[in-house]
Amino acid sequence: MLAASPLLCAAPRPARAQVAPGAGRALLGTAVAMDLHSHAGRAIHSRSEPDRPFIPVAAPMREGGMGLAALAIVPDSPATRVVDRYIQPYRTPDPGELWAHGQAAFARLHRLIAQERLEIVTSRAGLARAKRPGAPPAVVVASEGGDFMEGQIDRLDWAFREQRLRHLQLTHYRVNELGDIQTVNPVHNGLTDFGAEVVRACNRLGIVVDLAHATLPMVRRAAEISGKPIVLSHTALSSQPRPYSRLITAEHARVVARTGGVVGIWPLVGSDPTPRRYAESMARMVDAIGIDHVGIGSDMRGLLGRGAFENYDATPDLAQALLETGMDAEGVKKVMGGNCARVLEAVLPT
Numbered sequence: 546m547l548a549a550s551p552l553l554c555a556a557p558r559p560a561r562a563q564v565a566p567g568a569g570r571a572l573l574g575t576a577v578a579m580d581l582h583s584h585a586g587r588a589i590h591s592r593s594e595p596d597r598p599f600i601p602v603a604a605p606m607r608e609g610g611m612g613l614a615a616l617a618i619v620p621d622s623p624a625t626r627v628v629d630r631y632i633q634p635y636r637t638p639d640p641g642e643l644w645a646h647g648q649a650a651f652a653r654l655h656r657l658i659a660q661e662r663l664e665i666v667t668s669r670a671g672l673a674r675a676k677r678p679g680a681p682p683a684v685v686v687a688s689e690g691g692d693f694m695e696g697q698i699d700r701l702d703w704a705f706r707e708q709r710l711r712h713l714q715l716t717h718y719r720v721n722e723l724g725d726i727q728t729v730n731p732v733h734n735g736l737t738d739f740g741a742e743v744v745r746a747c748n749r750l751g752i753v754v755d756l757a758h759a760t761l762p763m764v765r766r767a768a769e770i771s772g773k774p775i776v777l778s779h780t781a782l783s784s785q786p787r788p789y790s791r792l793i794t795a796e797h798a799r800v801v802a803r804t805g806g807v808v809g810i811w812p813l814v815g816s817d818p819t820p821r822r823y824a825e826s827m828a829r830m831v832d833a834i835g836i837d838h839v840g841i842g843s844d845m846r847g848l849l850g851r852g853a854f855e856n857y858d859a860t861p862d863l864a865q866a867l868l869e870t871g872m873d874a875e876g877v878k879k880v881m882g883g884n885c886a887r888v889l890e891a892v893l894p895t
Contacts, residue, residue, distance in 0.1 A: 569865030572874055572881075573610035577676050578860050579882035580614040581809035582687070582714075582757065582778035584846040585857065586657045589619050590650035602857075603661040606682035609860030612882065613666060613675050615712045615753075615778065616658070617687035618650035619847075624692075625718045630849050634719035634729065638692075644700065647693025651686075651708040658684060667709050668751075669893050676886060685889070686710050687755075689847075690717035696739055698746060705750045711893060713747055714755035714778060715740055715767070724763040728789045735762030736770075744770045751894030757809075757842075761797050774805035774888045779842030781810055782830045795833040802838035805891065807884045809842020811852070818853035824866035827880060836876045840885045 586602035606614070623646050624638045658665060664683040666672050675683035686709045694700040704710035715723040715736075723740035725731040736744070736759075744767050747754045754771055756764045757778045768775060783792035798808045810830055814822040830839045841863070843854050854863060860881075867877045 564865065564868045567865075568868055569863070570610070570861035572864050572868070572877060573861055574678075576878040577612035577680075577882050577886065578610055578841070578864070579612060579885035580841045580843050580845070580857075581776055581807065581885055582689075582755075582811075582842045582844055582847075583614040583616055584619070584844070585614060585616065586661060587846060588616050588654050588657050589622070589847065590646070590653040592623060592646070595649070595653075599657050599660055601661070602657070603663055603682045605857035608858040609856075611682065611857040611860045612680065613672075613683045613685065613885075614843075614845075614857075615687040616654060616663075616684040617689040617712070617714070617847075618647065618654050619689045619717065620647040620650055620693040621690045621717045621719050621721070622646070627849065632718045632728075632849070641695070643692045644695050647688070650693075651704070654686065655708070658686075665709050666889070667711055667893070669890055669895055672886065672889050672893060685712050685753075687712035687714070689714045689757075690719075690721065691715050691723050691740075691743060692717065692719065692721045694722070694743070696722040698739075698742055701743060701746055701752075702750070705752060710752060712753040712755060713743070714757050715743065716758045716763070718758070725760040726758050727760055727791055728758070731760055731762075733763075735760060736766040741766070741770050747771075748773050748892075751892055753888060753892050756801065758791065761793075761800070764797065764800050768800050768804050771804060773892045774807070775801055776807045776809065776840075776888060777801045778809040779811040779844045780808065781813065781826050782833055798830060798834045798838075802834040805888070807838055807840045807888050808834065809840045809885075811842050811844050811848070812854035813848060813850055814853050818851055820853055820859070820862040820866035821869065823853035823863060824870050827867065828870045828872060831872070831876070831880065836872075836879055837884060837887075839880050841881065
């Protein structure tokens with residue numbers, strides 16, 4: 546599932562005739578790259594290794610020109626495990642267990658942010674500062690799953706106030722109180738009523754609603770309810786996704802695009818991952834839903850397989866590869882971060 550390669554049968558795009566060496570790095574001098582989904586720095590809290598050391602985040606971001614990343618906790622991990630390179634739910638968590646794990650996960654994330662001296666973007670004003678030339682690397686606090694709430698909406702308000710949460714992926718690898726996931730059989734027929742309440746609360750507070758891992762019926766209902774753009778932060782395009790696959794069809798992606806939202810493309814591109822193959826995967830999604838609705842969704846440090854974007858100091862290589870697909874400079878700027886910034890500007894509080 547996680548090692549699946551998007552549209553490997555598609556013909557490679559011809560290289561643009563002339564793209565000067567270093568053009569990608571030069572382009573990033575006039576634009577801010579942004580990642581819709583990341584666990585960089587070993588942000589994920591592990592119960593078996595709660596004090597494992599962090600690894601650098603800020604220095605690679607500065608070196609590569611990555612200005613902002615949605616840095617995510619994973620609140621459902623006590624109830625999931627890896628089996629044959631698949632992440633699967635395997636038990637029902639105890640009452641209060643995922644709430645406790647979520648609190649510990651947020652605490653670890655904030656320790657990483659403090660150690661790396663990363664700026665936390667919580668408002669449109671903070672986003673504007675993060676977009677200025679020479680601004681320090683910034684993050685948006687995110688959660689990959691609403692499992693920490695355990696069905697209690699007041700915990701969303703707590704996360705917004707106390708943890709500075711501004712990006713919420715509703716589901717991850719277990720069917721939770723908010724809705725169904727792509728990788729197991731559906732239970733709720735899409736978004737639950739509690740999930741709908743959470744979508745409305747996110748709109749009210751100023752939290753980005755992320756439908757990664759959610760089934761198409763869940764995405765459709767969330768899109769109907771949300772008054773703000775939604776995102777699907779990390780996936781790739783397939784004409785015929787296998788059952789229980791995390792890949793999506795063009796129809797699935799267009800539901801997100803019609804809200805004004807963005808689909809983040811992850812760097813799982815097969816056994817020979819390269820920036821060029823990653824760029825081609827991004828370009829195929831652009832062809833499907835338009836240049837205004839595609840972005841980076843690296844899932845950095847969260848992948849089970851080897852990806853084509855393993856560290857932020859490689860960001861210029863991705864920009865270069867996008868130019869080499871034939872995408873023009875303005876389009877590359879949108880995909881590298883402009884589209885993500887537009888959604889944040891529409892959703893974040895003032």
